Amino acid sequence: MADEPEFSLGVEEEYLLVDPETGDVREAPDALMAACKAELADQVGPEFLRCQIEIGTPVAANVRAARDDLARLRGSIARHAAEFGLAPISVACHPVADWRSQDHTDKDRYNQISQEMGGVSRRMLICGMHVHVGIPDQDMRIDLMNQFSWFLPHLLALSASSPFWLGEETLLASYRTTVFAGYPRTGLPPRLGSWAEYERSVAALTETGIIGDASKIWWDLRPSARFPTLETRICDACPRLGDTITLVALVQATLRMLWRLSRQNLRWRQYDNFLLGENRWRATRYGLTEGLIDFGTRRIIPFDEIAEAWLAAIAEDADALDSQPAVAGLRDMIARGSAAEQQRALYAAAIAAGATPQEAFRGIVAWLVEEFRRGL
Numbered sequence: 001m002a003d004e005p006e007f008s009l010g011v012e013e014e015y016l017l018v019d020p021e022t023g024d025v026r027e028a029p030d031a032l033m034a035a036c037k038a039e040l041a042d043q044v045g046p047e048f049l050r051c052q053i054e055i056g057t058p059v060a061a062n063v064r065a066a067r068d069d070l071a072r073l074r075g076s077i078a079r080h081a082a083e084f085g086l087a088p089i090s091v092a093c094h095p096v097a098d099w100r101s102q103d104h105t106d107k108d109r110y111n112q113i114s115q116e117m118g119g120v121s122r123r124m125l126i127c128g129m130h131v132h133v134g135i136p137d138q139d140m141r142i143d144l145m146n147q148f149s150w151f152l153p154h155l156l157a158l159s160a161s162s163p164f165w166l167g168e169e170t171l172l173a174s175y176r177t178t179v180f181a182g183y184p185r186t187g188l189p190p191r192l193g194s195w196a197e198y199e200r201s202v203a204a205l206t207e208t209g210i211i212g213d214a215s216k217i218w219w220d221l222r223p224s225a226r227f228p229t230l231e232t233r234i235c236d237a238c239p240r241l242g243d244t245i246t247l248v249a250l251v252q253a254t255l256r257m258l259w260r261l262s263r264q265n266l267r268w269r270q271y272d273n274f275l276l277g278e279n280r281w282r283a284t285r286y287g288l289t290e291g292l293i294d295f296g297t298r299r300i301i302p303f304d305e306i307a308e309a310w311l312a313a314i315a316e317d318a319d320a321l322d323s324q325p326a327v328a329g330l331r332d333m334i335a336r337g338s339a340a341e342q343q344r345a346l347y348a349a350a351i352a353a354g355a356t357p358q359e360a361f362r363g364i365v366a367w368l369v370e371e372f373r374r375g376l
Contacts, residue, residue, distance in 0.1 A: 005259065007252050007321065008134035009060040010229065011070055013244065014127035014237055015053045015088040015372075016097075017081060023365030025051040025097040025125075026086055035080045043073060046105040048113065048124050051097075053077060053088065059134070063249045063323040070241060075376045089368040090244075092127055092162035092176035092236035095343065095361045099125040120182040127237035128176065129159065129244055131251045132229035138195035140259070141223050141230055146191050147258045147268040149276055151250075152220050152234045153292055154306065157283035158330070159235035159247060161339035164347075167361065173287030173340040174236050177280075180218070185211075188273045188280060189219040198223065220280075230255065239339050239371035246333060249318070249326035250310075256317040271295055287338040303334050343367075 017026050027050040036044045036053070047054045055073040060066035077088050102125055104110050114121050135141045160173035172178065180186055192198050205211045214225035220234035232251050238244040258268055279292045291302040307330050311318075318324045336342065343364050350360035 005135050007256050009066045010057055010132035012056045012130040014047050015090050017051050017086045020087040023362040025094055027051050029084055032084050048104055048110050049102045050105050063326045067245045071376050087369045089372050090237045090239050091368050095164035095364050096167040099123045123179055126176040126179050129235045129237050131232040131248050133252050133255050134229050136228045142192050142195050144258050150269050151254055153279035153283040156234045157287050159238055160287035161236040163340040163344055172285055174284045176236050177284045186218045189221050239368050241375045245326050246329035249323040253314040253317040253327055257314045287340050307334055
């Protein structure tokens, strides 16, 4: 189509470092970060807590290139960590780690966040996955942000990987979501009329000195402060590379579908954040097990039905982006259940076999270590 954006991709993932023998979180030694930096340069860096590492891919033209980049980055982090007797895991919350025992990274940005947020920041022993999609036109970025909000609960439910916190069963699929909610300027993005309105809203906070720039706006979906992209931020970190790639492909193809509809003067479903927030809560609480609300039919739709309707809606776009195999991974994700469900099943099986809770949680971490390496 004429004037079609490239829908280029960038992916950020946050990992925890663990002792593969005990399953406990461990701080990243300075020498480990130096080794990673020497190989990966600005594609790797520390995160807020010293037990975390963040990676970011270079700009990728398509899903296949993004997968290659992520596999390379995951493989490099795993290799360097092993040299120090450590292993990375990609999961939203460690099942037993205590945030009160963690130190934050001594970096100006993180020192400032620690000071501004106080005790709230100390609880950020959480990891997410962010997807950037290139949308050069600023007003189009805002228009697509407004429409894409419908799909944010779907992505959260699929990625949910945090059922445990401090060794406790939370009964949630994504406990990370509730932890991050302690920060201001989080949650579903507001509905905005234009890029100019977005800039005025940001200026209201920067000109009063509340925030330095738009990077401290942490909505589930936002215009990136650094790149001409829409950044989807709602997802829990995914243990398995293949699942990350499926979510990346779904985000990209869905944004192209919304853009395609806009070329025909059509729009996706528009609902107030009050209603979308109910689906966001259902995704946080249940993940994939209880479905989401269709506000048009006033029904709760199970996820296998949601998946088929979603895949049909983006089929033309996945074809155009050459990402059909990746988006089709949605069916496999639903068949296996979310990472939260899988961790609960591992825990229950271990307890039933006579393991202590500590042993059962250690088994979950061992599974997470193996999932991290799958497909590399």
